[in-house]
Amino acid sequence: MAKLFLLDAYALIYRSYYAFLRTPRINSKGLNTSAIMGFCNTLNEVLTKEHPTHIGVAFDHGKTFRHEVFPAYKAQREETPEDIRQSVPIIKQILEAMRIPILQVDGFEADDVIGTVATRFGTDGIDTFMLTPDKDYGQLIGPRVFIFRPRHGGGYETLGEKEVESKYGIPTPAQVIDLLALMGDSADNFPGCPGVGEKTAAKLINQFGSIDNLLQHTDEIKGKLRDKIENAVEDIKMSKLLATIRTDVPLQLSLDELKVEQPDEVKLRRIFEELEFKTLANKLLNKSELKPKNVETQLDLFSVNTPNGQEEPEKTNYETHKTVPHEYKLIDNEEEMDRLCDFFMTKEFVSIDTETTSTDAIRAELVGLSFSVEENKAFYVPLPANREEALKYIRIFKPLYENDKILKIGQNIKYDYKVLNNYGVTLQGEMFDTMIAHYLIQPELHHNMDYMAETLLGYRTIHIEELIGPKGKKQKNMRDLSPTDICEYAAEDADITLRLKHLLEPRLKELGLEELFWNIEMPLVRVLADMELNGVCLDTEALQETSRIFTDRMKQYEQEIYKEAGETFNIGSPKQVGDILFGKLQIMDKPKKTKTGQYVTSEEVLQSLEAKHPVVRNILNYRGMKKLLSTYIDALPKLINPRTGHIHTSFNQAQTATGRLSSSDPNLQNIPVRTDDGKEIRKCFIPEDGCLFFSADYSQIELRIMAHLSGDENMMEAFREGHDIHRATAAKIWHEDIDKVTDAQRKKAKQANFGIIYGITTYGLAQRMGIPNGEARELIQDYFHTFPKVKAYMEQAKETARAKGYAETLFHRRRYLPDINSRNATVRGFAERNAINAPIQGTEADIIKVAMVRIWKRFKEEGIRSKMILQVHDELNFSVYPEEREQVERIVIEEMQNACQLNVPLTADAGWGSNWLEAH
Template sequence: MAQANAQNVTDNNEIFLVDGSGYIFRAYYALPQNLTNPHGVPVGAVLGFVNMMTKLLADMHAPFIAVIFDAARQNFRYDIYPEYKANRDETPEDLKPQFGLIREATKAFGIPALEMEGFEADDLIATYTRMAREQGKTVTIVSSDKDLMQLLTDGVRIFDPMKAKFMGPEDAFEKFGVTPDKVVDVQSLAGDPSDNVPGVPGIGIKTAAQLINEYGSLDELLARAGDIKQPKRREALIENAEKARISRRLVQLDDHAPVPVAFEDMRARDLHSPTLVAFLAEQGFKSVISRLGLKHDAPSSPDSIPAKAGIQTGPSMDSRLRGNATKGDTPISENVYTLINDIKTLQDWADQARAAGMVAVDTETTNLTPAMADLVGISMAITPGQAAYIPVGHKGQVDLLGGGDTTIPQLPLKDVIAVLKPLLEDESVLKIGHNIKYDLQMFAGIGINVTPVDDTMLLSYVLDGTEHGHGMDELSTLMLGHETIKYNDVAGTGKNQVTFDRVDIAKALDYAAEDADVTLRLHRILKPRLAQEKMVSVYEDIERAIVPVIAEMERTGIKVDTTVLKQMSHEFGMKLATLESAIHKLAGHEFNVASPKQLGVVLFDEMGLQGGSKTKTGDWSTAADVLEDLAAQGIEIVEKVLEWRQLAKLKSTYTDALQNDINPKTGRVHTSFSLAGTNTGRLSSSDPNLQNIPIRTDEGRRIREAFIAEDGHVLLSVDYSQVELRLAAALADVKALKQAFIDKVDIHALTASQVFGVPLDQVTPELRRAAKAVNFGIIYGISGWGLAKQLGCEPGEANEFIRKYLTRFREIQDYMEAKKDEARKNGFIKTVYGRKCVINNINAKNGAWRAFAERQAINAPLQGTAADIMKLAMARMPHALKQAGLSARMLLQVHDELVFEVPEAEIEQTAALVKHVMESVAHIDVPLSAEAGWGKNWATAH
């Protein structure tokens, strides 16, 4: 980026032509697609467009500028080739109403929004480029579209906003292997799948460039195609000559299209115009007004809010887009990034960080799993725009910075550690990262215990919940108006992608340093909001406190016995074969049990089973709910198919896959816990997912036998008992239920007694089971139909159970209605600890959406509070164990359960301590209860 900006020189005659259509789709996919303005119209793409235009205008100081749009999909190219762009997806429905608003936004900037019926935007750009050159003007085309490279020549350059890079004729040669005047010929041969331009089959860009350079032009090549020695190539060119000529007419830009305005009408205007302010205010873009230093004296209107299906449901979007904290910062486009490969410079940076009291840090590695990764480099930023990259593990480097042949020196890792360890372990210096638990593990691997830390991902998560994603790229676009360099830009894509240690240091410098720079800028925006929005406690006591705990859990991993897994895989395979044979026998012939289409034919066409329904494709649905209804009727083949499916999933997902997930370095499985992935604050697990191992079936429980303790140790499992039911009793202030928990009464038997009007000692197992289903169903907002499915009764009977329950426990009904009202009013509910859980579509007109949102509103405060309690317990656990002189290691968190690896001699003391921490961490009206068990494997411990 720094290199690109060095070329940012404009003259007073320069014409800037912006590819508006390209901007629209970049904006649409860059920002959340659920933002609406105060009138309920989607505006995610509009906001992205506004952000990109403000950045462009600030960076380029263009004297003349216009934004060019496609008038419509149909143009003269469809007359030439009706299949032109036939493979393009339909325009997303929520984007269509934004086209007009984006044109309005362009005009509000004082910039012409140009289009011409029957022509593409690229044709207008080509025409204006020709006219400008004829008048002696220079041209900058702002686009990422490779088709415009045919226009590159002296006095014409392209600025690619995706890469923040200016391009000239040499870039066309790098892309197409030919000079710009021959780009069309190469494209004519190679075709373009994205636009359905046919080209010549079997000829790609590289071969096309070779042929055009050899024969001089497309016409000459086609005329002499018979002379080509390679038979396949010769035949392809002869047989597809007309396709090549048609392709040329499709890719050749028409530079004599009618033009809507003259250059004088493109003269840039002052941004501080009432028209622009009015437009931004109308869309609810108050943060943009603030960032541009504009004044808006009109009465304030509601902010844009996140929604699903155009339904307004949430709080102010402006809270996510405040730029005031970065006012006066160096624009990110004017960054200065430093490559550190000498010890004095590194020490200078460390000294500056210590003096500043904070530093943003990031690591570059070879793998997304820390336990499998090697450290490649470290980046750091101290002030916005000033960032550095320290390469330590790049391989096969040449001096791309200086253009020579010598290897770029890298500091020995031991020297880097010697300088950075005192800084990163200094309690007086705050270390800021984005998803910093990853970096904590990488630093721990080289002997550095980083503390204290802040995490911009978690700051965003705490402040905005699930209103938008929390990845650094998305936050950069959303809050800084800056498109970051993407990993694929530096490491390549597909089979050509390399690990980061093979990335050129010159490319790695901007990519890695930008990460630290952006992280620091995001911190300056997000951190002040904690106090402003009263979210300090959620962040400090829960989310920030748990980062080092989770990092250590992931780094530790859990031991898995491959012998057990292999044995189970073999047994499951044998059982699957037996089930498959039985299914074939019942069907009367063999078929692929795994094929939904073939299964549907067998069940509904051949066997004539009733209750089936067809999908949009016309095939029979064999979804789980369809098969479960049939199995409930006692249809044997369906029962066996469901059993086969469950077993096949266990085998493929766990007993087979887990063998490949074992880290050869450690002999353990290292799952990754997502800290910012759920609406309620619950942790989720991936790579592999260890939270979804079934426990209700014998086979599912058996998989836990493969998770074992090291020699001399046991696994300890401590599980909260009925935590959400206890919270429901406490938060709804249900006195009868609260007292039952205090007295340690069987809560399901009590409910059965209260609801069905029988003495407690006469509650039958059937009544208790029904009461249990109601107890748990109520806190999930269950319907009569859903409860009926669980109990195997009629919906009317299930509805009567629910009615009796809510009549007896009126406080629960009042609580449910209060939570729904809270969600309708705010667009979110809060947990006991203040976490915001976003509730989309709570005011939707669609009944199904609204009902689902209402169930969320009921359950989210319970599940969210339970998640907060679990995190509080986890955060306190390491200190409690250390204080007691115990050496247990926490390995897993699965829903309401914690799993530890404990020396056998310490198990009873550790179990008692863990139970005490978990039961005493929260102060609510109902006692929490945790149950402990232990054994050599997870199955026996649970």
């Protein structure tokens, strides 16, 4: 049975582009590949899951007849983002390489091309699916023609005649034209009838059957609605013309021309390598399920068949260990190990790597060591499984690892530091981490060795899966392999790391990032490694009690929700929650809906509706409680290491675009601190036995950085005089004495302080504060009048970013902003906000990193046994021996407050307790 898929190219390209707007996919050449990747993923899903026999992709092509009859058609739309302009030709190249027909006709939109093809072949009995998120296509649906629409959040839904008739409440799909003509379409900028929405339009269509009949019988309509329609007759007629998708486009096309064909693999691979689509290429060019080439076979996307059904050798432009001359040597006897270590001890640097049994450094057992001091030459030392025997060989290399005159080079060297530490070895001397170097140079990109080798060296490394197999139950362990099997892989890691170091180091100097790298990021590696090795104690009894309390509280919320709703339902289902709130209780006149027609019940939406009905607050409480239980209360005990009795979170140093640290397993950065329920979780974090919990955090550091960057006298004066900045801001805005400022005024000023400096809009501030837009607009104006240089700084930050293409911190950390000069206001606005935010948030991150390094060094120098155990945003936490209490507090406060010399004082607040909650 023939099955035809027709794709609305631009609709899918735009959808993909905006899906990645906040975290765009940028390759090493600076190309935004978001739209290309999203489009290819969609194509892959269609071909591999829906198995069409025929396919075509339709593009708009120039101005259309609609622009001629109605010049304002789509005139309100912003310029196409430059990234999309660059992506379209590449997408067409990919389609050509896949031998998928590109359908476009001068003077017509993709809608018309698809309408013509779908109608023609649908009438001929071919099942035809139009892949588009556009509701206009509803008019084309027939017995054999369907919409295949992307769902919000993933997946697709198929819409046929019944679904469209039910969705819009109209007798036939063809009446979608009349519906749109009455409603108008803000996206396409045609007017319709002012004041007529979807429900009224559907009612009129059901009553009169068509626009033509309606306009002939307006005398049957009562009241103001009749006046609206009679005053908009010409607009309604024009809107119908614009809304009608043409089905008579002059396009000569046979069904055979749309048949799914074998792609040109060589051309396709070359395109993907240029785009750096490694993961996508692996998935799309997968040849594990080759099938003989015949008409009946449904093809896997990019599967490649040779005439005799045999797999062709892989073609690649990358160098590999098979094409580059190299010397990788296995060292498996003690005498050679001694000689090798002596040889390394004469060098200024050595590239190191470890092979282990686990990615968790705390649990990992060493399998082998690898070293390199010269490009294309490396050594691998296998270690026995018996720990005591392994220690004998590790001790041979201990003088090398602990020599503070020899630079240690590694990729994610913190991992090697921790693994070696578990075997009694402490890495000494300066370290160069290629992952962190690349992170500083290109923070938005990937920083794993495989990616850097391909993009920077043009070299494809041996991947771990080639040795131990893909992830899953059947995956092997490195311990299962022979030293000979591991040698090439392990030695290559050390070699490639060395080659990357030689490439990245001069680039750091060229970009002025050397000081940030050598003085802050690299010393921080040891600090974080020690924190992770030490871990944090948990009060498991407190966790169990908190779990019981939270579970009981959830049940109470559940019963209250059912009572207020008047029925039981699944509170965990967004759809059922929406149906209760907006369908049954009707707490809002015009609730937002997703593209699938489901009510939006996000936290942001519900927070704005709390005052409308008590059930909303209880639903929010229930959701919050459920998240805390699943994410922390019930999850934390499972993360306790059985050997140490602690949890060992991982601090990620090369993950965020701003330079901030993140953490994982568990993510401690996201523990809520403002709610009482969230605070209960902190109560479960405790110090070591016999120790106190000490917490220190910066006071309003972001605003202090803004005062410094902007040089605003009023803001600096408030900080220098030691005023509460939010109270001082309120006093300035409302012209009050500072001691007469009310708590309500202070709260508003606080929201203004933290919202406005990050470029919040009038609407955003109004929503956050629960005030009318007019009041929010006035507050922003008053704020900038009070702090005029803040406004000037924000504008200057955007101008500087436009000129340079990036924003930078006081410590010269860069955040690149490729969209800062975009002609698309939405895209440009996001980049402009980052131009303001990045210097503030990035400088804050740099300052606390400096403080952490200095505190760690002071502890070492002064013989402090107490430990720094956690970092969360602008807060540091310690497990402190009582006898070191005064000394620790003095060191911590000194180093935090002197980490950076600003034009206003940095201040840190401190607290003590028996757990994190009490101390903070």
